[in-house]
Amino acid sequence: MDNIVASFAERRTDFVIKLLLVGIAVFWLMPFVVIFLTAIRSQGDMIRNGIFSWPEELRWDNFVAAWDTGRFNIYFRNSLFLILVKVPLGLLIASLAAYPLAKMKFRGSDTVFILFLVGLAVPIQVTLQPLLIMMSSLGIANTLWALIPPYLAFGLPFQIFVMRGFFRILPNELIEAARMDGASETSIFFRIMLPLSLPPLATLAIIDTLATWNEFLIALVLISANSSRTVPIGLMQFQGQYQSQFTLLMAGVLISIIPVLLIFLFLQRYFVAGLAGSVKG
Amino acid sequence: MTLAETTATRPRVRRRSAAAERARRFAAIRPWLFLAPALLVYGGFLVLPMLFTLYTSFYSWDGISPLANMTWVGLENYVRAFTADTVARRAFVNNLFWTAGAVIIPTIIGLFLAIALNGVAAVNRALRTIYYAPAVLPLVAVGLIWGWMYNPNFGAVNLFLREIGLGHWAGGWLSSHTMALPATFITFVWSSVGFPMILYLAGLQTIPRELYEAARIDGASRWHCFRFITLPGLVETHVIVLSLAVINGFKVFDLIYTMTYGGPGRSTHVLGTWMYFQAFQFHNAGYGAALAWIIAAIVLVVAVPYIRRMSRS
Numbered sequence: 001m002d003n004i005v006a007s008f009a010e011r012r013t014d015f016v017i018k019l020l021l022v023g024i025a026v027f028w029l030m031p032f033v034v035i036f037l038t039a040i041r042s043q044g045d046m047i048r049n050g051i052f053s054w055p056e057e058l059r060w061d062n063f064v065a066a067w068d069t070g071r072f073n074i075y076f077r078n079s080l081f082l083i084l085v086k087v088p089l090g091l092l093i094a095s096l097a098a099y100p101l102a103k104m105k106f107r108g109s110d111t112v113f114i115l116f117l118v119g120l121a122v123p124i125q126v127t128l129q130p131l132l133i134m135m136s137s138l139g140i141a142n143t144l145w146a147l148i149p150p151y152l153a154f155g156l157p158f159q160i161f162v163m164r165g166f167f168r169i170l171p172n173e174l175i176e177a178a179r180m181d182g183a184s185e186t187s188i189f190f191r192i193m194l195p196l197s198l199p200p201l202a203t204l205a206i207i208d209t210l211a212t213w214n215e216f217l218i219a220l221v222l223i224s225a226n227s228s229r230t231v232p233i234g235l236m237q238f239q240g241q242y243q244s245q246f247t248l249l250m251a252g253v254l255i256s257i258i259p260v261l262l263i264f265l266f267l268q269r270y271f272v273a274g275l276a277g278s279v280k281g
Numbered sequence: 282m283t284l285a286e287t288t289a290t291r292p293r294v295r296r297r298s299a300a301a302e303r304a305r306r307f308a309a310i311r312p313w314l315f316l317a318p319a320l321l322v323y324g325g326f327l328v329l330p331m332l333f334t335l336y337t338s339f340y341s342w343d344g345i346s347p348l349a350n351m352t353w354v355g356l357e358n359y360v361r362a363f364t365a366d367t368v369a370r371r372a373f374v375n376n377l378f379w380t381a382g383a384v385i386i387p388t389i390i391g392l393f394l395a396i397a398l399n400g401v402a403a404v405n406r407a408l409r410t411i412y413y414a415p416a417v418l419p420l421v422a423v424g425l426i427w428g429w430m431y432n433p434n435f436g437a438v439n440l441f442l443r444e445i446g447l448g449h450w451a452g453g454w455l456s457s458h459t460m461a462l463p464a465t466f467i468t469f470v471w472s473s474v475g476f477p478m479i480l481y482l483a484g485l486q487t488i489p490r491e492l493y494e495a496a497r498i499d500g501a502s503r504w505h506c507f508r509f510i511t512l513p514g515l516v517e518t519h520v521i522v523l524s525l526a527v528i529n530g531f532k533v534f535d536l537i538y539t540m541t542y543g544g545p546g547r548s549t550h551v552l553g554t555w556m557y558f559q560a561f562q563f564h565n566a567g568y569g570a571a572l573a574w575i576i577a578a579i580v581l582v583v584a585v586p587y588i589r590r591m592s593r594s
Binding site for chain 2: 010013017021024025028031032034035038046047050051093094096097099100106109110112115116117118121122124125126127129131134150152153156157160185189210213214216217220221231235236249253256260261263272
């Protein structure tokens with residue numbers, strides 16, 4: 001339809017738009033090209049020839065050196081541990097809370113829901129100092145366990161919002177039929193609601209995995225021991241030590257972003273659809 | 282009904298009603314049992330710390346010594362933030378500029394990309410992937426990548442400028458009082474246009490195609506279609522995109538911290554980083570708490586329409 005009535009002027013606009021799109025895409029890709037071309041050459045090569053030339057010699061061993069000297073094995077292990085504990089636990093707690101908010105009528109349900117939504121806007125800064133004190137008094141300061149409660153708390157608002165929205169569109173007949181058969185609410189939740197919610201749970205798990213991998217400010221304040229550093233904190237530390245070793249530094253940066261890039265490239269369908277759909281409600 | 286009958290049935294009736302009462306009471310607390318873990322975590326590690334921060338914002342305290350050593354100062358911390366502390370004022374102005382930029386630039390680019398890349402063609406999908414990819418990176422990595430791009434001697438930006446004969450423009454981007462914040466903001470645009478793009482793409486799917494077809498038959502130009510169908514059709518999305526832009530504009534921390542560390546000469550601080558410096562570097566916990574609550578108050582007020590929109594869906 002559009003093509004039939006498209007005038008010459010409109011086709012010219014189309015061409016300009018396409019040109020613009022490709023132009024911006026090149027600009028958007030450039031930083032990735034730059035860090036790659038920096039990370040695979042020697043420092044001397046980079047200084048002599050600049051980063052836009054092809055390396056005199058490919059130095060893949062930069063990655064090994066960065067991994068070892070940056071002690072990325074510790075940071076990767078810590079971030080993975082956090083993801084494996086925090087993500088499933090957070091999704092369980094959020095789903096448990098979303099179920100009554102979506103499917104039960106009780107006084108105060110709207111208030112509780114709005115209370116959770118307010119968390120979407122709360123800046124992390126306003127909780128940091130008390131969190132630091134709380135973790136010391138709980139005896140888990142400077143350990144990975146200190147990060148789990150605040151990560152859970154800040155993840156809940158969005159997850160409860162998404163799960164409540166999803167539970168609401170599940171037919172009530174399912175629940176009523178199960179109640180008729182004498183199923184308890186707990187078994188309705190675990191045997192009916194959760195298994196039907198795998199698509200939003202998968203999306204939230206991906207989003208939460210990325211968020212946990214990337215989180216910086218809470219870890220910056222609560223973690224100072226090297227053995228408990230997560231990837232972003234470790235990366236900052238690494239930058240502090242090798243500030244002028246650009247090739248090594250960019251190899252470290254690449255190491256730290258490869259996991260999130262892979263997750264994004266392979267799972268983006270769930271990820272992007274979920275982000276958009278959930279915010280649209 | 283005789284007296285005998287009544288007394289004979291009464292205990293049974295009473296027992297049944299007691300069971301019903303128990304069931305009713307259980308039904309009343311059941312939702313709260315499901316909510317309990319979330320409320321505990323959220324209350325204990327988000328709401329409670331927030332309130333405690335509000336409390337400490339009225340005290341002078343170093344954040345380390347016991348709570349008994351806190352000194353009540355009333356509103357002094359807030360007064361200081363708005364009057365005596367020139368860095369805080371600069372940080373606030375920086376937040377305003379940053380937020381204004383964040384409301385306009387990524388939103389317009391994101392809307393343009395969404396309209397241009399709407400559709401299932403492979404090219405569109407590939408381009409969307411490219412534009413969104415920076416948004417999934419840790420901001421620390423983004424900051425380090427662009428710190429390297431802006432490097433005065435070997436960075437890609439200056440290298441490129443020299444290559445195309447604009448070498449006199451090359452400079453120390455992040456060490457310049459005038460350029461450090463705009464340069465950091467460009468990094469922010471790079472890392473953030475994907476998000477409004479995705480939201481607008483989702484919004485576009487809710488506008489019926491027939492509207493466009495009817496308008497085209499009536500001879501409407503594409504500009505008119507955009508102006509009178511697309512833009513009004515996206516009004517719900519605008520609320521979300523713009524609210525999030527303002528909310529995140531006042532929360533900004535990671536990029537400033539990793540790229541400029543507030544420098545040069547504290548000129549690029551925002552409230553988020555200045556609060557961090559006050560509370561955790563200079564150990565002015567009370568003052569830091571006040572700064573934190575200034576951010577929180579601004580953001581929470583701005584978030585009202587956003588939260589209202591979310592709670593209605």
